Amino acid sequence: MNIFFVGTGGGRVNLIAQLRSTGGFMLNGSLKVYVDPGPGALYGSKQHKIDLSKIDILVVTHNHIDHYNDAEVLMEAMSGYALQKKGVLVASKSVLEGGGKYDLSISRYHQEKMQQVITGVAGQRNSVLCNGKSAAFSFTPVRHDDETGFGFVLSMDGQKIGYTSDGEYFEGLGEYFKGCDYLIVNNLKAEEDCIPDHMDSGGAIKLLKEAQPKTAIISHFGMKLISSMPELEAQKISAKSGVKTIAARDGMAVGGGEGMESKKSLLDYVKDEDEVF
Ligand SMILES: [Zn+2]
Numbered sequence: 001m002n003i004f005f006v007g008t009g010g011g012r013v014n015l016i017a018q019l020r021s022t023g024g025f026m027l028n029g030s031l032k033v034y035v036d037p038g039p040g041a042l043y044g045s046k047q048h049k050i051d052l053s054k055i056d057i058l059v060v061t062h063n064h065i066d067h068y069n070d071a072e073v074l075m076e077a078m079s080g081y082a083l084q085k086k087g088v089l090v091a092s093k094s095v096l097e098g099g100g101k102y103d104l105s106i107s108r109y110h111q112e113k114m115q116q117v118i119t120g121v122a123g124q125r126n127s128v129l130c131n132g133k134s135a136a137f138s139f140t141p142v143r144h145d146d147e148t149g150f151g152f153v154l155s156m157d158g159q160k161i162g163y164t165s166d167g168e169y170f171e172g173l174g175e176y177f178k179g180c181d182y183l184i185v186n187n188l189k190a191e192e193d194c195i196p197d198h199m200d201s202g203g204a205i206k207l208l209k210e211a212q213p214k215t216a217i218i219s220h221f222g223m224k225l226i227s228s229m230p231e232l233e234a235q236k237i238s239a240k241s242g243v244k245t246i247a248a249r250d251g252m253a254v255g256g257g258e259g260m261e262s263k264k265s266l267l268d269y270v271k272d273e274d275e276v277f
């Protein structure tokens with residue numbers, strides 16, 4: 001299995017500036033799982049030759065635009081141009097139904113194009129079976145503005161990948177991520193720039209000391225951290241936590257296994273289009 005980062009940016013300023021893409025990332029194992037497709041997911045996928053029609057599971061962890069913006073268009077690709085009922089959507093209650101200050105962020109029309117829709121709830125587990133292959137999600141809690149949001153630990157192909165999603169550190173968060181091969185941390189800010197509701201490097205250090213993953217990957221950087229080199233921040237986190245930490249970059253693949261490159265050319269898409277319309 002490998003992890004492919006389409007976009008590694010987060011934060012309100014970078015969201016508009018797109019210094020780093022906000023396209024989210026993919027887990028490529030026996031099932032293809034796309035996580036948090038913010039603005040740039042569609043364009044980045046084209047850039048990196050990702051065949052979106054091959055995505056089995058789409059995960060949208062919460063109702064913030066840097067996580068859901070391109071979800072519907074990805075679902076059109078997953079469901080054969082929205083002509084079939086295909087694919088699995090895993091999303092928070094706020095994304096699927098709205099509630100409180102949120103409207104739903106994926107239309108009912110698109111939700112109905114999926115073969116299965118799963119509401120991710122912190123503390124629960126769900127197994128997904130697609131074409132005879134399986135992946136198991138264990139949803140983790142977040143302390144973030146969208147209270148129905150979640151992080152997860154995904155078990156697939158004998159590996160465990162953890163993802164914090166957005167949210168600040170709280171005592172005990174690391175317990176949920178014990179035993180991970182990789183832990184992806186949405187580390188918006190540097191250690192000295194603590195910000196409520198989001199993870200900064202100080203929180204990441206505490207989290208990693210508790211969780212002890214084999215490797216940590218920091219991503220979802222805010223503008224200030226992007227300008228001050230996330231690689232240096234990763235070095236600091238490694239030194240202080242004792243956990244090997246790397247900084248994600250747009251277009252970076254981590255881990256072995258099947259490659260990302262799609263064999264499908266633009267011409268193939270044009271051919272598909274001819275068949276469909
Ligand atoms: Zn975010």
Ligand SMILES: [Zn+2]
Binds near residue numbers: 064
């Ligand atoms: Zn958020």
